Each structure stands twice: as C-alpha cells, then as structure tokens.
Amino acid sequence: MNRLNISFGPESFSLRDSFTISRGAKKSAELITLRISDNIYSGFGECTPNIRYGQTIDGELDKLEVMMQAFEASNCDINRETINKLFEPSPARSAFDIALWDLELKKNKKSIWSYHNIKKPDVLPTMITLDASNIEKNLSIARTFSNSKIFKIKFKGDETDIDRLLKIREHYPKKRLLVDANESISPSKIGKYIESCERLNIEVLEQPMKTEHDHLLGAIKTKTILCADESCSSLEDIKKIEKYYDAVNIKLDKAGGLTEALMMQEVAIRKGIKTMSGCMLCTSLGIAASQIVAAKAEYIDHDAPLFLEQDRKIKINYSCGNLNIASSMLWG
Numbered sequence: 001m002n003r004l005n006i007s008f009g010p011e012s013f014s015l016r017d018s019f020t021i022s023r024g025a026k027k028s029a030e031l032i033t034l035r036i037s038d039n040i041y042s043g044f045g046e047c048t049p050n051i052r053y054g055q056t057i058d059g060e061l062d063k064l065e066v067m068m069q070a071f072e073a074s075n076c077d078i079n080r081e082t083i084n085k086l087f088e089p090s091p092a093r094s095a096f097d098i099a100l101w102d103l104e105l106k107k108n109k110k111s112i113w114s115y116h117n118i119k120k121p122d123v124l125p126t127m128i129t130l131d132a133s134n135i136e137k138n139l140s141i142a143r144t145f146s147n148s149k150i151f152k153i154k155f156k157g158d159e160t161d162i163d164r165l166l167k168i169r170e171h172y173p174k175k176r177l178l179v180d181a182n183e184s185i186s187p188s189k190i191g192k193y194i195e196s197c198e199r200l201n202i203e204v205l206e207q208p209m210k211t212e213h214d215h216l217l218g219a220i221k222t223k224t225i226l227c228a229d230e231s232c233s234s235l236e237d238i239k240k241i242e243k244y245y246d247a248v249n250i251k252l253d254k255a256g257g258l259t260e261a262l263m264m265q266e267v268a269i270r271k272g273i274k275t276m277s278g279c280m281l282c283t284s285l286g287i288a289a290s291q292i293v294a295a296k297a298e299y300i301d302h303d304a305p306l307f308l309e310q311d312r313k314i315k316i317n318y319s320c321g322n323l324n325i326a327s328s329m330l331w332g
Contacts, residue, residue, distance in 0.1 A: 004078055008034040008064050008095065010057045011046075013283060014309040020133040022156040022184035023052060029281035029308065030057055034064070034095040036078075036103050043103025044331060045289065047091035047253050048280035052230065055091055063092035080104075080259050089234040089256025097257025098289045102331050112292045112332035123322035124294050125149055126302040127178060132156040135164045139171060145306075148321035150176040152206075152301060155193075157184030162196050169200045178204040178299070183230055187213050190220070197224045204299065206249060206276075207231060217244040227276060227299075235260055238267050247274035247298070252290055261293050274298045283308065284315040288326030 013029040020026075031048045049055035067087060071078050080100045087093045105112060113120040127150035130138040142151060153168060155161040169177065177200070185193050185208045197205050207229040209216065214231050227247035232238060233254040241248065248268050255261040265275050277294035278301045279286055287302045294300045302323055305311045314330040316323050326332060 003038070005037045005039065006034070006068065006078075008032055008061070010061065013311075015281070015307050016309050017137070017307075018133070019281065019307055020131045020156075021154050021180075022132060022182040025133070026281060029283070029304070031282060031286075032057060032060055032064070032091070032095055033285070034099045036096075036099045038103065038107070041103055041106040043099040043101070043106065044285060045095040045098030045100075045102065046282060046285045047095035047098075048282050048286070049091045050253065050280060053233075053254075060090065060092040060095075063087075063090055064096070067092065067096060080257075084257065084259050087256075089254065089260060091253045091256075093256040094252045094258075097259050098252065098331075101258050101289065105332055106328075111328055116292060118292070118295060120325060121295055123324055124291060124300055124302070125321055126300050126318070126323050127152045128303050128306075128321075129154065129180075129301070130168065132161075134160075135167050138164060138168060142168065142172065145321065150178060150203075150299070152178045152180055155179055155181040155184055157181065157186065157189075161193070165196065165200060165202070177202050178206065180206040180229070181208045183207055183210045185209050187216055190216065194220060194222050194224060198222060204247065204276075214241065214244045225274065227274075229278070232264075235264050235267065238264060238271065238273070242271055242273060245273070247276060249276040249278040249301070250293055250297075251278045251280060252286065252293075253280050258289055258292070261290075265293055265296060269296070276301060278302075279304045281307065283312050284326065285312055285331055287316055287323070288331035291326060292332075 018025040034045045036043045049060045128145040128148040129152045132154040204225045206227040211231045225246045228241040228245040229249040232241045232248045275297045276299035277297040282304045284305045
C-alpha cells in the first residue's frame with residue numbers, strides 16, 4: 001500500500017438561522033472532514049450525511065474505518081479508481097474521493113480546470129434558497145440576496161406552499177424562480193401544484209413526489225422543467241429517471257464523490273438531460289469540489305456556506321449573486 005497518512009473526524013458548523021425543508025429544520029451543518037497526506041502534499045475532502053438516505057455521522061465514520069481496513073488488508077494502492085471500484089457511493093466515499101482529487105492535483109501542480117482543459121471561469125452564478133419556514137423569513141432572505149438571478153423556494157407539501165409562492169412572485173415578478181418540494185407533494189395534489197407552477201412562471205419543479213411515484217410524472221405534460229434529486233443518486237440511476245425528468249440535481253455526497261458526479265453529468269448531457277450542480281449543507285470546501293460540475297450545469301445551487309455563522313478560514317467569497325472560484329489553497 002502506498003504510504004499515505006489519512007485522518008478524518010466530525011465537525012459542526014452552526015447556521016445563522018434554522019434551515020427548514022419538508023423533513024424538518026436544522027440548526028447546524030454536521031459533516032466529516034478528511035485529510036490525506038503523502039508527507040509533502042495534503043488533500044482535503046468533506047461530506048455531509050443525509051438522514052433521508054439513512055446516513056449518520058457515526059455511520060459514515062464507520063464506513064471510512066472499513067475502507068481503511070480494506071486497504072490495509074489488501075495492501076493495494078489508495079487511489080480514486082480503487083475506491084470507486086471497491087465501495088458503493090456514499091458520503092464517506094465522496095470525502096475520500098474529493099481528498100484524493102485534491103492531493104493528485106497538488107502533486108501534479110495542476111488546477112482542476114487545467115486538468116480537464118476547461119477555461120477557468122471568473123465567477124459562477126448561484127441560486128439562493130428560500131427555506132420552507134415562513135413568508136416573512138423568505139422575503140427577508142430575498143431582500144438580502146436580491147442580486148441573485150434565481151431563487152429556489154423550498155416546499156413542505158402543505159397549504160402554505162402556494163400562498164408563499166404567490167407572495168414571492170408578487171414581490172419579484174421578473175425573477176427566475178425554482179421550487180424544490182423534497183418529495184413533499186402527494187400524488188393527489190400534483191396536478192394542482194404543477195398548474196400553480198405554470199401559472200406563476202416557475203422554471204423548475206424539483207423532486208415533487210416520493211421516488212416511488214416517479215412513474216406518475218410520465219403522464220404529465222408541462223412546460224415546467226421537472227428535476228430529479230432524491231430519485232437520482234448515482235450513475236446507474238440516470239437510466240431510471242430519464243423517462244420522467246428533464247433535469248437532474250448532481251451532488252457529490254449522493255454520487256459518492258467528484259469522479260462519479262462527473263460521469264453522471266457526462267451521461268446526462270449525452271441523453272439531453274439538463275443538470276443542476278447542487279450541495280448539501282456544507283462549507284466552502286464542499287462547494288470548491290463541485291465547481292467543475294457547476295461550470296457545465298444549467299443550474300447552480302451552491303449557496304450553502306452563506307447560511308453558516310462561520311465558514312472555513314480559507315473560503316469562497318460571494319457577491320452580487322455570484323461566487324468566486326475557489327483558491328487552490330482551499331481545494332483543487
């Protein structure tokens with residue numbers, strides 16, 4: 001086994017305010033940070049477990065321990081190809097994969113942009129998320145980030161959704177609006193919700209129903225773009241959703257790392273499926289590793305660090321609805 005020093009552990013980053021979606025509210029971003037060093041260079045990664053998929057901090061730490069034991073027992077090299085071959089997609093694998101990318105780039109003195117022969121953007125635009133709490137908070141956040149070209153509005157599947165959406169549209173008649181239902185809409189109400197989205201010129205409706213109801217979307221004709229999130233975690237899921245969705249939200253934690261996320265995006269584009277570069281509640285480190293995906297995406301949802309009380313010391317700066325490209329001192 002190649003001589004690499006690997007360390008990882010949990011971290012907690014408090015939020016400025018609670019963040020509410022259909023499955024509940026959070027007051028902090030609970031994540032795992034991983035460091036890989038060859039004693040000259042160090043690569044960093046992070047991941048955010050999601051209880052929606054049965055993931056916990058302890059569970060992902062256990063997976064990382066299993067990964068370490070597997071490498072020690074097999075005496076094989078630790079690299080991106082090996083971890084993606086041996087282990088299923090998970091936040092734990094994502095943190096490992098991202099850190100290996102970072103280490104590889106630093107050792108080869110390349111940026112993620114030069115590695116992929118892509119012109120480094122000056123900035124990237126990001127949508128701003130308005131959570132599912134209440135309209136007063138939504139409008140306050142919207143005023144703070146009024147320079148953003150797109151707002152993403154979280155739904156929770158109750159009677160307040162359409163009323164909040166209507167009020168936001170009244171305040172921002174020309175703003176591009178997306179809706180993220182996080183599986184909260186019941187099949188009996190999907191027609192009503194889609195009619196409201198069309199009437200209020202909502203550009204995208206993300207994951208309207210639970211994954212087992214995806215097949216119902218096949219019979220729905222709408223000008224609103226339907227985007228898969230919970231229904232599509234990894235590369236093999238692209239085939240499952242292409243009949244029902246027009247777009248897919250690609251997140252590193254779901255995909256099990258940047259390596260698979262890039263493959264997902266390539267396949268989606270080839271099939272004519274639009275892509276969104278998304279994120280969990282994370283720090284600038286998680287966003288930095290996603291920026292190469294964002295550069296090719298129609299939609300970018302990279303606002304998570306804005307909700308933190310305090311980000312990492314080296315961080316991404318946000319201004320006028322855009323985020324700067326991460327410094328190589330942070331990642332990549």
